[in-house]
Amino acid sequence: MIKEKQSVVITGGASGIGRALAFRFGRGGNDIIVGDVEESALNITISELRSEGISATGIIVDVADLDSVRSFKEQVISDFTPPYVLCLNAGVGAGGSISESDILDWEWVLGVNLWGVIYGLNAFLPIMEENNNGHVIITSSIAGHLSYPNMGVYNASKHAVLSIAETLYYEVQEKNSDIGVSVLCPGLVKTNILDSDRNRPEILTINDSLDESDDHDIRKEAVREIYNLALEPERVADLVFKAVESRQFYIFTEDTFQGAIQSRHRDIELARNPMLGANLVEEHLNDSD
Numbered sequence: 001m002i003k004e005k006q007s008v009v010i011t012g013g014a015s016g017i018g019r020a021l022a023f024r025f026g027r028g029g030n031d032i033i034v035g036d037v038e039e040s041a042l043n044i045t046i047s048e049l050r051s052e053g054i055s056a057t058g059i060i061v062d063v064a065d066l067d068s069v070r071s072f073k074e075q076v077i078s079d080f081t082p083p084y085v086l087c088l089n090a091g092v093g094a095g096g097s098i099s100e101s102d103i104l105d106w107e108w109v110l111g112v113n114l115w116g117v118i119y120g121l122n123a124f125l126p127i128m129e130e131n132n133n134g135h136v137i138i139t140s141s142i143a144g145h146l147s148y149p150n151m152g153v154y155n156a157s158k159h160a161v162l163s164i165a166e167t168l169y170y171e172v173q174e175k176n177s178d179i180g181v182s183v184l185c186p187g188l189v190k191t192n193i194l195d196s197d198r199n200r201p202e203i204l205t206i207n208d209s210l211d212e213s214d215d216h217d218i219r220k221e222a223v224r225e226i227y228n229l230a231l232e233p234e235r236v237a238d239l240v241f242k243a244v245e246s247r248q249f250y251i252f253t254e255d256t257f258q259g260a261i262q263s264r265h266r267d268i269e270l271a272r273n274p275m276l277g278a279n280l281v282e283e284h285l286n287d288s289d
């Protein structure tokens with residue numbers, strides 16, 4: 001059970017799932033520390049949290065930048081108790097086939113989704129281990145279990161953090177540590193992830209016309225339609241809250257993808273060629289017909 005006035009640190013907490021986590025954990029009387037790169041959204045979220053009586057602090061951090069994460073950590077530990085709950089959640093999405101994906105797409109997405117988790121663990125895990133206390137939640141995705149086409153960059157980032165979370169889970173058991181570990185593997189959640197480009201640094205932005213093609217626009221619209229029907233982030237936050245209390249490792253938010261995950265595991269067991277050929281967008285459009 002989370003005690004009064006423990007610190008809950010959430011990266012990417014200005015929007016979507018992270019924002020919902022801030023409200024959910026804040027209702028328990030905890031100190032909520034939200035780290036995010038988008039200043040305007042961060043300010044709005046913090047004032048909304050405070051207007052509900054939640055003790056909330058916003059700190060600008062770029063999780064893809066080691067110095068920024070280290071300075072975030074310094075601010076957290078100078079003003080608050082070491083994190084009891086650490087949600088390494090900031091993330092961005094980019095689509096496109098492996099052959100279309102630019103090196104800048106890889107650098108941006110892996111920088112936030114993978115290095116953001118690595119830097120976060122490197123900064124906060126030692127102090128949590130010293131206290132032998134707390135719970136780490138790493139946000140992966142269904143894309144950490146499956147390799148749908150046209151999402152290769154994102155898939156790679158989410159498979160990597162799933163593996164980090166599983167490894168950490170085994171390591172804390174091995175050390176008989178009291179630290180809990182969970183990996184959040186959402187399906188589709190109604191957030192601002194389709195507009196991840198809003199936070200893409202200029203230096204990692206591509207100046208080409210590929211993204212402006214009609215095909216790309218049609219695909220993006222189709223994905224938006226699906227996301228409008230997706231799960232509310234508050235529901236995800238409830239599941240995460242319960243998982244911390246019950247020390248549950250895998251947090252899935254829907255069972256839609258379990259068949260595909262089982263099929264992938266079976267492919268591996270039987271060493272047969274992967275069977276998942278269907279495209280995520282088309283599959284979902286057909287399902288909702």
Ligand SMILES: NC(=O)c1ccc[n+]([C@@H]2O[C@H](COP(=O)([O-])OP(=O)(O)OC[C@H]3O[C@@H](n4cnc5c(N)ncnc54)[C@H](O)[C@@H]3O)[C@@H](O)[C@H]2O)c1
Nearest residue numbers: 012015016017037038062063090091141188189191192193
């Ligand atoms: N929405 C979904 O369907 C879905 C599904 C599976 C996994 N996820 C994962 O959930 C997490 C949260 O995403 P979301 O869906 O709430 O999207 P979102 O865009 O609503 O929120 C992401 C947050 O991360 C922040 N962020 C982006 N780059 C950052 C950086 N460099 N440093 C610090 N903060 C940064 C954004 O400002 C934003 O507040 C991500 O890791 C995402 O990959 C989302």
